[in-house]
Amino acid sequence: MKEAQETLRAIQQGTVDAFVVEEPEGHRVYTLEGSDLPYSVLAERMQQGAAMLNGRGEIIYCNLSLAQLLGMERESVIGLSLKDLVSPDDHSACDELLSEVELGSREGEMRLRRVDGKLLAAKFTFNPLSRDRTATGVLVTDLTSQKQLEELAFRLQHMQDEERRRIARELHDSVGQLLAAITMNISAVKSETHKLSPEIAKLLYENEGMINQIGEEIRTISHLLHPPLLDEVGLPSALRWFTDGFSHRSKIQTSLEVPERLDRLPQEMEIAVFRAVQECLTNVHRHSGSTTCSVKVVPGPNRLLVEIKDQGCGIPQDRLATLASSGGVGFRGMRERFRRLGGSLEIKSDQTGTTVTATLPIPAKGRSSSDAA
Numbered sequence: 001m002k003e004a005q006e007t008l009r010a011i012q013q014g015t016v017d018a019f020v021v022e023e024p025e026g027h028r029v030y031t032l033e034g035s036d037l038p039y040s041v042l043a044e045r046m047q048q049g050a051a052m053l054n055g056r057g058e059i060i061y062c063n064l065s066l067a068q069l070l071g072m073e074r075e076s077v078i079g080l081s082l083k084d085l086v087s088p089d090d091h092s093a094c095d096e097l098l099s100e101v102e103l104g105s106r107e108g109e110m111r112l113r114r115v116d117g118k119l120l121a122a123k124f125t126f127n128p129l130s131r132d133r134t135a136t137g138v139l140v141t142d143l144t145s146q147k148q149l150e151e152l153a154f155r156l157q158h159m160q161d162e163e164r165r166r167i168a169r170e171l172h173d174s175v176g177q178l179l180a181a182i183t184m185n186i187s188a189v190k191s192e193t194h195k196l197s198p199e200i201a202k203l204l205y206e207n208e209g210m211i212n213q214i215g216e217e218i219r220t221i222s223h224l225l226h227p228p229l230l231d232e233v234g235l236p237s238a239l240r241w242f243t244d245g246f247s248h249r250s251k252i253q254t255s256l257e258v259p260e261r262l263d264r265l266p267q268e269m270e271i272a273v274f275r276a277v278q279e280c281l282t283n284v285h286r287h288s289g290s291t292t293c294s295v296k297v298v299p300g301p302n303r304l305l306v307e308i309k310d311q312g313c314g315i316p317q318d319r320l321a322t323l324a325s326s327g328g329v330g331f332r333g334m335r336e337r338f339r340r341l342g343g344s345l346e347i348k349s350d351q352t353g354t355t356v357t358a359t360l361p362i363p364a365k366g367r368s369s370s371d372a373a
Contacts, residue, residue, distance in 0.1 A: 049122075049140030052129065057082050057098055057136075066140055069122075071115040082138065087111040087119055094124075101126040101136055112140065121147045153336055161226075161271060168225040171218050179215045186211065220245070227274070235270045235297070236262050239277060243295060250285045258297040265304070269360055272337045273297070273306055276345070279330045280308040280356050288312025288354060299362060303343075306358040315349040334358075 049066030051059050059080050067074040070085060082098070083091050090110040100106045106126045111119040121143040129135040186208045193201045223229075223241070230238040236258045247254040264270075277295055284293050290312030298305040335345040343360035 046139075049138075049142075051077075051082070051138045051140070053082055053098075053136040053138060055134040059085075060135075069112065069114075069120070069140065069142060085113055087113055097124065097126055098136070101128055104128070109143065112142075120144055150336060150340075153333070154340055157333060157337060164225040168222040168228075171222040171225075175218055176215070176222075179211060179218065183208070183211055183215075224278075230270055230274055231267075234262065234264055235273060236260065238270075238274055239295065239297065242274070242278060243281070246281050246285075250281075252281075252285060252290065253292045254281070255292075255294045257295070259299060262297070262299060263362075265360075266363060269304075269341055272334075272341060272343075272360065273304070273358070275337070276306060276334050276356070276358055277308060279334055283330070284308075284310045284312065284354075287315075290353065302362055304360045304362050306360075307355065309353065309355045311353040314351050315347075315354055320347070320349050 046063060047065055049069045050063045051066055052061040054060050059077055059082060062074060062077045064074060067077055070077060077085075083094050086094050087110065093108060093110055097106045097108050107124060109121065109123055112122040113119055123141040123143055125139040125141075127137045127139075129137045186204065189204060190208070193204065196204070227238045227241060229241055239256060239258055243254045243256045246252070265273075281293065281295070284290055288310045290310035293308065293310040296305070296307040296309075298307075331345075331347065338345045338358055338360065341360055343358060345356065345358040348355045348357075
């Protein structure tokens with residue numbers, strides 16, 4: 001993958017100016033637009049699939065990696081239309097990418113169809129190669145492993161959500177009931193305090209205070225693991241509860257803008273928004289040094305916008321570049337959760353603060369209250 005990215009970057013930056021293709025009549029040079037540098041041959045060395053298309057979208061060259069990815073002999077690939085090598089469901093997307101390549105580099109995900117009929121998720125990157133735009137270079141990257149990892153991450157995330165819900169319920173039902181029983185026992189003993197020495201009576205009242213404090217802590221932890229308001233009432237109430245508690249605990253002034261009457265979303269979407277706000281505000285407290293932050297939830301005609309913004313020290317540029325490409329554990333999990341739901345998550349930061357912006361598609365019909373239970 002790294003080699004392919006370096007090759008593509010070299011093409012885009014002008015370091016590579018041509019491909020040399022061996023044809024029956026000899027070697028033919030395909031020059032890149034605007035290049036005057038000595039020719040370089042890289043396609044054969046690439047571990048990712050590479051091909052060249054003529055003006056009709058037919059393959060006039062492919063490297064060995066692409067032939068192996070397709071499960072075909074290289075000679076059998078030559079002359080085929082690129083559309084013949086992708087799923088029929090992706091034909092319109094393929095046509096669109098090919099038509100837009102005249103405007104510059106284009107990329108998109110399509111399913112590559114192997115000779116045995118198996119479909120492989122792949123990333124296609126298109127670049128114009130000739131000055132007259134009659135030749136197009138295609139880079140094909142197998143995404144099978146990446147998709148498998150994404151699916152595993154999604155399942156683990158779902159299991160984590162369910163485990164959080166289970167632990168929250170256990171804390172509330174089991175530990176909460178035990179604390180309530182201890183409180184009742186202490187109340188019974190308090191009725192006999194006149195038989196106790198002042199020192200023992202004082203310890204009794206101190207124990208009662210500590211039990212009450214433990215009960216509050218258990219309740220807070222339970223709700224942070226999975227707020228019951230999210231299931232019972234919906235996202236606005238859950239966000240108000242969390243931001244109010246965050247502001248009180250962290251002493252960071254936190255404002256929340258969310259419609260009072262926001263239609264219910266599918267459960268996984270409401271969880272995604274709540275977890276994003278939870279993760280971002282935790283990062284504000286740990287890293288930003290900001291004394292204020294804001295959370296906005298803005299529903300549009302088709303998409304829901306979520307913005308978390310602080311006025312802190314910002315994220316160092318090297319760290320920001322890492323977040324943009326791969327992300328830390330928390331950010332990567334948030335971004336993948338939103339991506340699977342058809343949305344996106346972006347982060348911008350400088351010396352004036354950090355802004356995280358997330359979007360989600362709004363379903364045509366909201367979730368009914370019964371679905372929330």
